[in-house]
Amino acid sequence: MSSNSNDLRTPLKRARGLGSGKDGTGHFIWQRVTAIAVALSGIWLLGVLLSLRTASYPYIRDLVVDPINATVLIVFLLGAFWHARLGLQVVIEDYVHTPLTAGIAHFANIFVCALASIAGVLAVLRIALGS
Numbered sequence: 001m002s003s004n005s006n007d008l009r010t011p012l013k014r015a016r017g018l019g020s021g022k023d024g025t026g027h028f029i030w031q032r033v034t035a036i037a038v039a040l041s042g043i044w045l046l047g048v049l050l051s052l053r054t055a056s057y058p059y060i061r062d063l064v065v066d067p068i069n070a071t072v073l074i075v076f077l078l079g080a081f082w083h084a085r086l087g088l089q090v091v092i093e094d095y096v097h098t099p100l101t102a103g104i105a106h107f108a109n110i111f112v113c114a115l116a117s118i119a120g121v122l123a124v125l126r127i128a129l130g131s
Contacts, residue, residue: 031086037079041072061127070128074121081117085109 048069052060063069088109096102 027086027090031083034079034083034086037075038083041076041079044072045076064124064127065130067128070124073124077120077124078117081113081120085113088113 048063052063055063064073089106092102092105092109096105
């Protein structure tokens with residue numbers, strides 16, 4: 001197959017000059033880190049939501065004003081949207097084969113996830129800071 005036993009590329013990859021993107025490990029690690037952050041903060045969020053079934057609006061507002069609760073809620077929002085962006089990026093890379101469509105899909109993915117996370121964080125900060 002190859003004179004170099006460490007070269008794991010197929011003959012077609014060698015002929016085209018294509019190799020590893022050298023970014024898969026970092027992407028994999030960030031997917032796992034964000035998944036853990038979302039899982040842990042999601043358990044907290046689920047517990048809080050279940051305890052608020054009959055709570056009044058002022059009580060819920062006071063709950064979000066607490067710095068620990070606001071921080072965990074922001075961690076959940078940032079982790080969830082970052083994790084969603086990473087997952088959708090993989091789906092786009094795997095299933096969208098037209099370069100123009102893939103570029104538009106990547107841009108839309110980044111734009112929507114960034115916009116939604118910024119809006120969520122600003123909403124939590126607005127409640128937490130009392131403005």
